[in-house]
Amino acid sequence: MTTAAWVPRKRRGAEFFLTVLAVFIGIAAYASVGLGVEGTIPADTYKLGGALIVVAIATHLIVRKVAPYADPVLLPLVIALNGLGLAMIYRLDLGRRQIDPERAAFANSQLVWTAVGIAAFAGILMLVRDHRRLQTLTYTFGLAAIGLLILPLLPHFGRTINGARIWVNFGPFSFQPGEAAKVCLAIFFAGYLVVKRDALALAGRRIMGIDLPRGRDLGPILAGWLISVGILVLQRDLGSSLLFFGLFVVMLYVATERPGWLVVGAVLFGAGAYFGYLGFGHVRVRFDAWLDPFGDPDRNGQIINGLFGLAHGGILGQGWGQGSPQLTPYSFSDFIAASMGEELGLTGLMAIIVIYGLIVERGLRISLTCRDAFGKLLAAGLAFSFALQVFVVVGGVTRLIPLTGLTTPFMAQGGSSVVMNWAIIGLLLRISDQTRRPAPEISTFASDEETQVVKLS
Amino acid sequence: MSELTLTLIKLGFLAVLWLFVLSAVSVIRSDIFGTKATSAPKPAKSKQKAPAKAKNRKAPRGVPTKLQVVSGPNAGQSVPLGDKPILLGRGTDAAIRLDDDYVSTRHARFATNGEQWFVEDLGSTNGTYLGSQRITSPVPIGIGIAVRLGKTIVELQK
Numbered sequence: 061m062t063t064a065a066w067v068p069r070k071r072r073g074a075e076f077f078l079t080v081l082a083v084f085i086g087i088a089a090y091a092s093v094g095l096g097v098e099g100t101i102p103a104d105t106y107k108l109g110g111a112l113i114v115v116a117i118a119t120h121l122i123v124r125k126v127a128p129y130a131d132p133v134l135l136p137l138v139i140a141l142n143g144l145g146l147a148m149i150y151r152l153d154l155g156r157r158q159i160d161p162e163r164a165a166f167a168n169s170q171l172v173w174t175a176v177g178i179a180a181f182a183g184i185l186m187l188v189r190d191h192r193r194l195q196t197l198t199y200t201f202g203l204a205a206i207g208l209l210i211l212p213l214l215p216h217f218g219r220t221i222n223g224a225r226i227w228v229n230f231g232p233f234s235f236q237p238g239e240a241a242k243v244c245l246a247i248f249f250a251g252y253l254v255v256k257r258d259a260l261a262l263a264g265r266r267i268m269g270i271d272l273p274r275g276r277d278l279g280p281i282l283a284g285w286l287i288s289v290g291i292l293v294l295q296r297d298l299g300s301s302l303l304f305f306g307l308f309v310v311m312l313y314v315a316t317e318r319p320g321w322l323v324v325g326a327v328l329f330g331a332g333a334y335f336g337y338l339g340f341g342h343v344r345v346r347f348d349a350w351l352d353p354f355g356d357p358d359r360n361g362q363i364i365n366g367l368f369g370l371a372h373g374g375i376l377g378q379g380w381g382q383g384s385p386q387l388t389p390y391s392f393s394d395f396i397a398a399s400m401g402e403e404l405g406l407t408g409l410m411a412i413i414v415i416y417g418l419i420v421e422r423g424l425r426i427s428l429t430c431r432d433a434f435g436k437l438l439a440a441g442l443a444f445s446f447a448l449q450v451f452v453v454v455g456g457v458t459r460l461i462p463l464t465g466l467t468t469p470f471m472a473q474g475g476s477s478v479v480m481n482w483a484i485i486g487l488l489l490r491i492s493d494q495t496r497r498p499a500p501e502i503s504t505f506a507s508d509e510e511t512q513v514v515k516l517s
Numbered sequence: 518m519s520e521l522t523l524t525l526i527k528l529g530f531l532a533v534l535w536l537f538v539l540s541a542v543s544v545i546r547s548d549i550f551g552t553k554a555t556s557a558p559k560p561a562k563s564k565q566k567a568p569a570k571a572k573n574r575k576a577p578r579g580v581p582t583k584l585q586v587v588s589g590p591n592a593g594q595s596v597p598l599g600d601k602p603i604l605l606g607r608g609t610d611a612a613i614r615l616d617d618d619y620v621s622t623r624h625a626r627f628a629t630n631g632e633q634w635f636v637e638d639l640g641s642t643n644g645t646y647l648g649s650q651r652i653t654s655p656v657p658i659g660i661g662i663a664v665r666l667g668k669t670i671v672e673l674q675k
Binding site: 069071074075077078081082084085088089092095096132133136137140192376377378379380382404405407408411414415418421422431432 | 522523524526527528530531533534535536537538540541542544545547548654655
């Protein structure tokens with residue numbers, strides 16, 4: 061025997077163990093925030109801890125029931141991130157209210173959104189029993205993505221917050237449909253590229269060493285993508301347009317196996333960034349803040365505060381509740397990575413980045429082992445969108461690249477982001493359940509069962 | 518709350534955080550390399566099943582080396598099996614160009630993952646059949662299992 065055959069295993073026990081650890085991390089973080097800020101364990105720790113345990117057991121049981129072969133690591137990793145994020149948002153609520161008691165608290169609403177997200181996760185696992193069914197709805201998802209993106213531009217629903225018109229009012233809640241559009245667009249790209257990838261890769265002309273596909277093959281997807289990026293530029297949501305652009309280029313590359321697409325993508329991105337720099341004032345502000353934040357400390361206060369926070373944290377951090385991350389504007393959403401770095405230090409921030417890395421690794425592995433092309437493309441696209449998002453946010457906060465407004469998945473305050481990221485994890489688990497299941501038995505048929513061609517004339 | 522306790526809590530929390538990360542990594546690791554423990558009972562399982570299958574039909578063992586057209590207009594032709602997928606159909610890019618009016622231009626594909634061969638229908642008009650079943654997704658096939666495309670029957674042979 062040359063290679064050991066890969067034996068399908070459920071590994072639900074390992075998942076349970078990791079989930080227990082993840083829940084413990086969440087509760088311990090919450091309790092130590094109380095100890096650090098007020099010197100006592102918060103009175104509602106038992107309530108929150110109980111809720112977290114119930115939710116974790118419920119998700120675990122749901123996975124056991126409807127996706128028994130799903131990946132054992134993804135769910136605990138996500139629960140840990142979500143717990144850390146909740147504790148940090150609670151901590152920042154306390155800190156920001158010490159500055160000004162009038163400021164809004166986000167921890168409770170974030171908790172509610174997390175619950176909604178987990179419901180979405182469970183719903184997807186239960187409703188989508190086979191991810192290949194989604195492929196039949198390729199164009200429906202494409203249209204849904206465009207519809208969702210247009211929604212904030214409509215006069216009655218749309219709301220402008222911080223210069224970006226990307227929110228939709230939904231009764232007392234406001235929702236960011238761009239997050240949902242991301243998932244719809246990933247499904248649309250995957251479904252379309254599976255059907256057209258041979259035509260895209262083989263038919264066409266070769267210009268400057270790059271095989272360009274025919275217009276009729278690339279047309280629909282290019283149109284869908286141009287419309288969505290165009291809408292985002294109109295709404296001045298540059299972070300999401302960067303994310304969609306990256307998703308598009310990478311899925312095209314994965315589907316056609318042509319590295320030329322990466323070159324084309326990089327060139328287009330460079331051109332876009334250059335014209336953005338010339339055309340949009342706020343892009344120039346971001347660039348200048350990236351190259352020389354201390355040149356204008358008043359305008360770049362946020363990024364400077366974030367850097368000071370990271371430096372204050374050092375290797376081991378200040379400990380939960382003992383730094384001052386609340387001084388940074390948007391320390392609970394865009395800059396939550398810097399807040400984590402201040403309180404948990406390089407050690408903690410690296411653990412968080414490794415957790416993100418593991419989530420991406422599991423996504424790409426699901427894509428590698430998946431048996432059908434649609435699932436492969438979808439998993440690769442979703443995993444990549446995660447990776448790009450974390451890279452853009454953490455890179456922006458640490459001044460590796462210019463700061464762009466994207467959410468840190470699962471940690472940053474923001475309902476739509478949490479809900480849709482849980483939905484993405486649901487999809488990934490569904491694909492991995494299909495992938496890791498034992499292969500169907502080799503078919504053997506008795507000869508009388510076989511079909512044959514019957515002569516009629 | 519004394520400084521010392523808070524420092525201990527801080528260090529303890531970081532330790533637990535990394536413990537979690539490392540145990541996640543070890544679960545992933547045993548997922549990749551952990552087949553040794555379960556590979557022992559596996560032969561026993563296949564021994565149990567082998568006689569049952571032998572009753573139905575002799576299941577030839579070994580590695581297939583060629584794809585043979587057993588019946589139909591192209592009967593007798595074969596392609597050697599390699600690592601590359603094999604395309605069957607009436608088109609010019611097919612490994613065997615089947616002169617069968619009931620076969621589509623790109624009808625079916627045979628591919629391997631290194632251990633097992635699979636047949637996959639490429640959206641043909643008349644379908645690809647294993648026995649009486651029309652296949653809709655890649656299906657693993659063994660030696661001597663007849664696959665029907667149009668009026669043509671092909672099988673893997675040693």
